[in-house]
Amino acid sequence: MAVSEKVLIKQARVYDPSQEWRGELRDLYVAEGRISEAFGDPQRIIDAGGRPLLSGGIDPHCLLASQGQALTRMFAGSPSPDDLGRAYASMGYVHVHSPFMNLLTAGLVRHALRRMPFVDTSTCVNIDLRDMGQSIRANQPDEFSRLARALIRLTGAHCLSLPFPHLRHKQRHYIQKNLSAKKVLSFLSLLEDPEVLPIHLWGMPGLLDHEIPSPDHFHITGLGSALDSESSLEQAKAFLAAGGSADLGLSTGQEQLVVSADNTVHQTSFSLDLGMQTPLCFQYKPMPLVSTRTMAGWSLLKQVPPSHSLALGASGPAGGQSGGMPSILTWLFDPDSRPQELNEALKGYTLDLYEWARLTRLEPARLIGLSDVGHLREGARANLALYDLPLGADGEETTSALRDCWCLIKDGVLVREGGAFTGSEPPVEMRCPSVDVDVSGLTQSDLLQNTTLRFEHLDVCPPQEDQAGRL
Amino acid sequence: MSIQKFIRASMQDENREDPPQSPPGEAFTDFDTEHHSMVCAGCSCLCDDISYYIKDGRVVRTLNLCEVGWKRLCTLSEEDRLPPPCPSLLSETLNRAARLLRSHRPVLVLGADGLGEAAIRASYELAGELQGPWLPWAFMGLRRFYERAKRFGWATALLDEVRDHAESVIFWRADPLETHHRHLSRYSFFARGRFTERGNLDRNLAAVASEKTVIEPLCQQFFQLPAGRDVALIEAMTHFHQGKGFDHRDFPGFVRAMQGSTYVALFVDPEKVGDETLDALFEWSTKLNNEGRKRMVILPLWAAGPNIEGFCRVSLEKNATPWGRTFAEDSTRGQPAESSWENLAETVKSILVISPGIDPLHRNRLPECLRDKPRVVIDPFKQTAHQDDDVVIPTALPGVESDGLFFRSDGLPFAVRGIEAITQQGYPTVDDVLANIMTEGH
Numbered sequence: 066m067a068v069s070e071k072v073l074i075k076q077a078r079v080y081d082p083s084q085e086w087r088g089e090l091r092d093l094y095v096a097e098g099r100i101s102e103a104f105g106d107p108q109r110i111i112d113a114g115g116r117p118l119l120s121g122g123i124d125p126h127c128l129l130a131s132q133g134q135a136l137t138r139m140f141a142g143s144p145s146p147d148d149l150g151r152a153y154a155s156m157g158y159v160h161v162h163s164p165f166m167n168l169l170t171a172g173l174v175r176h177a178l179r180r181m182p183f184v185d186t187s188t189c190v191n192i193d194l195r196d197m198g199q200s201i202r203a204n205q206p207d208e209f210s211r212l213a214r215a216l217i218r219l220t221g222a223h224c225l226s227l228p229f230p231h232l233r234h235k236q237r238h239y240i241q242k243n244l245s246a247k248k249v250l251s252f253l254s255l256l257e258d259p260e261v262l263p264i265h266l267w268g269m270p271g272l273l274d275h276e277i278p279s280p281d282h283f284h285i286t287g288l289g290s291a292l293d294s295e296s297s298l299e300q301a302k303a304f305l306a307a308g309g310s311a312d313l314g315l316s317t318g319q320e321q322l323v324v325s326a327d328n329t330v331h332q333t334s335f336s337l338d339l340g341m342q343t344p345l346c347f348q349y350k351p352m353p354l355v356s357t358r359t360m361a362g363w364s365l366l367k368q369v370p371p372s373h374s375l376a377l378g379a380s381g382p383a384g385g386q387s388g389g390m391p392s393i394l395t396w397l398f399d400p401d402s403r404p405q406e407l408n409e410a411l412k413g414y415t416l417d418l419y420e421w422a423r424l425t426r427l428e429p430a431r432l433i434g435l436s437d438v439g440h441l442r443e444g445a446r447a448n449l450a451l452y453d454l455p456l457g458a459d460g461e462e463t464t465s466a467l468r469d470c471w472c473l474i475k476d477g478v479l480v481r482e483g484g485a486f487t488g489s490e491p492p493v494e495m496r497c498p499s500v501d502v503d504v505s506g507l508t509q510s511d512l513l514q515n516t517t518l519r520f521e522h523l524d525v526c527p528p529q530e531d532q533a534g535r536l
Numbered sequence: 537m538s539i540q541k542f543i544r545a546s547m548q549d550e551n552r553e554d555p556p557q558s559p560p561g562e563a564f565t566d567f568d569t570e571h572h573s574m575v576c577a578g579c580s581c582l583c584d585d586i587s588y589y590i591k592d593g594r595v596v597r598t599l600n601l602c603e604v605g606w607k608r609l610c611t612l613s614e615e616d617r618l619p620p621p622c623p624s625l626l627s628e629t630l631n632r633a634a635r636l637l638r639s640h641r642p643v644l645v646l647g648a649d650g651l652g653e654a655a656i657r658a659s660y661e662l663a664g665e666l667q668g669p670w671l672p673w674a675f676m677g678l679r680r681f682y683e684r685a686k687r688f689g690w691a692t693a694l695l696d697e698v699r700d701h702a703e704s705v706i707f708w709r710a711d712p713l714e715t716h717h718r719h720l721s722r723y724s725f726f727a728r729g730r731f732t733e734r735g736n737l738d739r740n741l742a743a744v745a746s747e748k749t750v751i752e753p754l755c756q757q758f759f760q761l762p763a764g765r766d767v768a769l770i771e772a773m774t775h776f777h778q779g780k781g782f783d784h785r786d787f788p789g790f791v792r793a794m795q796g797s798t799y800v801a802l803f804v805d806p807e808k809v810g811d812e813t814l815d816a817l818f819e820w821s822t823k824l825n826n827e828g829r830k831r832m833v834i835l836p837l838w839a840a841g842p843n844i845e846g847f848c849r850v851s852l853e854k855n856a857t858p859w860g861r862t863f864a865e866d867s868t869r870g871q872p873a874e875s876s877w878e879n880l881a882e883t884v885k886s887i888l889v890i891s892p893g894i895d896p897l898h899r900n901r902l903p904e905c906l907r908d909k910p911r912v913v914i915d916p917f918k919q920t921a922h923q924d925d926d927v928v929i930p931t932a933l934p935g936v937e938s939d940g941l942f943f944r945s946d947g948l949p950f951a952v953r954g955i956e957a958i959t960q961q962g963y964p965t966v967d968d969v970l971a972n973i974m975t976e977g978h
Contacts, residue, residue: 330688
């Protein structure tokens with residue numbers, strides 16, 4: 066593992082929305098892996114030469130590791146963890162958030178995420194309404210909170226996600242245990258426990274048709290997938306205006322990994338029952354730019370004011386199979402480079418570097434709940450990305466500059482310099498909050514009654530490697 | 537035979553043998569230490585509820601350990617082991633092994649599917665260094681199975697889901713009572729699940745086999761068929777509503793059971809079925825799933841190393857295929873792994889064999905065509921199959937005498953800890969041996 070140095074970065078055009086820094090030329094100091102006050106004895110000086118500098122990027126939504134995802138490498142040539150980590154670092158990213166795991170698969174997901182180089186990771190754990198629905202039926206928010214905290218603690222997750230806002234049993238004997246979306250969302254709106262809020266809802270078609278009583282209790286992950294109609298676009302805007310947050314998984318029209326709740330099996334697709342209400346189907350397929358869903362996401366970006374909590378992400382791993390995030394940003398920066406299909410949706414909209422920093426750094430950090438990244442205030446983790454992006458660069462130059470950042474420092478370690486990897490591997494961690502919960506007696510709860518694993522085998526992490534999430 | 541009769545008969549059988557778990561006249565409290573919630577790496581069930589009771593450095597009692605696990609434990613006795621090598625002898629042996637392998641390239645690195653994940657990775661690195669094929673014992677079956685999974689699409693499940701949902705369970709030329717003793721009780725038949733609250737009473741069990749098997753008495757339908765009739769049975773099941781029949785006493789019952797089930801779990805040993813059968817099974821599953829009325833999942837049940845899933849995961853990560861790879865000289869991308877033992881024999885000049893264990897089922901598995909190759913054998917046991925000129929490196933038994941990360945047959949990982957009292961016998965771990973062979977000779 067490389068050691069962080071005392072670094073001075075001179076003459077960078079710095080963008081940090083948390084401090085209203087809008088590209089003024091500044092010097093930045095890094096010591097002990099953190100942004101530091103000025104000092105006089107740097108071990109390394111990097112002359113930025115007026116290049117734009119942002120905090121390291123944060124992807125709020127990327128399918129990195131889930132049960133069965135390894136097989137998509139064989140079925141569709143998806144990237145390995147090593148490839149993914151490297152691709153993110155190339156783009157100047159330092160943190161990736163994976164949208165799901167459950168109690169059963171937590172050990173596997175954590176194991177896979179720990180193998181990813183260059184980037185920190187975090188993940189959500191699914192609320193299984195089959196196990197936790199009793200407290201909703203009985204209207205017991207405190208009991209629900211206790212179980213939710215335990216779930217976070219046991220799995221080492223960063224937050225909770227709700228894949229399906231309803232519970233529908235196929236078996237006739239169990240239909241009395243069904244829960245409607247209205248009941249579930251109303252109940253979750255009553256929660257007041259800051260350690261389990263906000264709850265991440267999966268962006269799925271039809272989600273926004275449900276009334277969400279307290280939007281500030283929820284985050285919609287992959288909002289683009291939920292925008293399946295004109296009315297859903299309005300509902301999304303209303304959700305965000307009322308304090309809800311979301312990340313926008315935009316599609317570039319390229320083939321990408323799509324995970325859907327689907328029982329059907331197709332060539333080169335992989336359908337897996339992994340302890341959710343329905344099987345999940347992993348499939349690579351193109352998401353054409355002309356489809357309603359795809360266009361609505363792009364259109365929303367233009368219509369949402371900066372005061373709303375919306376983060377920008379691309380759908381698919383590492384910003385899509387074809388380097389989606391650099392293409393998306395290029396199209397947003399430069400109207401001339403846009404595909405014809407996007408002209409109408411983005412008419413009159415141009416992204417600037419300040420907004421770029423907000424949408425891909427500050428907002429994702431806020432939404433995931435990471436206070437020490439996404440900004441460049443003193444004391445923040447020293448994650449800095451410099452791009453060789455001259456003013457007036459054309460589309461191709463922009464894409465290239467965004468795909469291969471000029472310099473990346475992660476936790477004070479110089480990972481990329483002069484547009485190439487230095488060979489230094491920075492420390493990486495799977496981030497999870499410390500949750501206060503008494504887990505005694507949990508083995509008798511529904512939460513742990515239904516697994517074939519014993520309580521003590523839920524995680525496979527060696528103690529010396531990572532204590533988080535272990536009992 | 538009813539299940540009760542089956543259990544009674546089994547218990548009588550056990551009583552006839554010397555029950556090693558229960559030495560007569562010994563009090564249950566007569567032990568020095570006890571270890572609970574241990575994971576058994578005897579097969580890919582990875583039962584995680586095992587208790588060991590230790591006295592004088594020996595396991596004197598166990599709880600929940602099945603016959604497979606117990607036999608594995610019993611093989612740790614001195615008569616089955618080479619003595620642990622002293623450091624100087626080990627160093628000399630490793631050096632000899634490295635020289636032999638480096639002077640006979642390409643080297644086949646065979647059988648890492650019984651090791652912990654770290655050792656599997658080490659074996660992969662070594663195969664890359666020695667520029668040869670890196671394969672599990674079941675590489676041909678793996679390749680055939682996963683190629684079809686890709687071609688037809690694949691519906692599968694965690695074992696928890698099988699336990700919770702499966703109303704029909706089919707073992708297709710796979711007998712868990714031979715290879716995965718507690719499979720039935722933990723996951724697939726007796727186990728009570730979320731929606732199968734009465735366990736076996738909520739399930740139909742069927743099996744297909746060439747001859748009478750241990751599982752037969754438990755089955756509602758048992759098809760004793762020659763391998764050539766598999767496809768006909770599958771086609772009859774797929775098209776039974778079109779009046780297609782199959783001449784067997786249990787066929788009508790099988791049809792009824794399938795009609796009444798909304799969730800079907802099929803376990804198959806891909807090494808024991810032909811290509812056409814695998815094709816037909818995948819087509820059957822795809823058809824049922826796409827019709828939307830039923831869910832049918834296919835899970836391979838390998839009679840292979842307990843960490844075959846771990847091998848597949850590492851192989852997928854490194855190579856995008858689960859069955860291993862062939863490192864080729866002058867090539868940065870691996871070529872497809874060899875397709876048969878005979879082809880391998882033509883390709884490789886020596887073999888690094890990682891022993892599959894002392895279980896008689898697995899003994900002498902190296903095929904004839906490869907036996908005259910110079911060999912380095914990593915083996916926890918003394919084996920009669922070793923040749924005089926083999927370089928044999930005795931090692932700790934993975935998962936009993938050393939720690940490791942193992943993956944259950946549905947892909948869930950378990951940290952398997954060695955049993956503390958018996959890990960201090962002086963045997964090197966396989967991880968260390970592989971790392972040393974890698975560095976020796978440079």
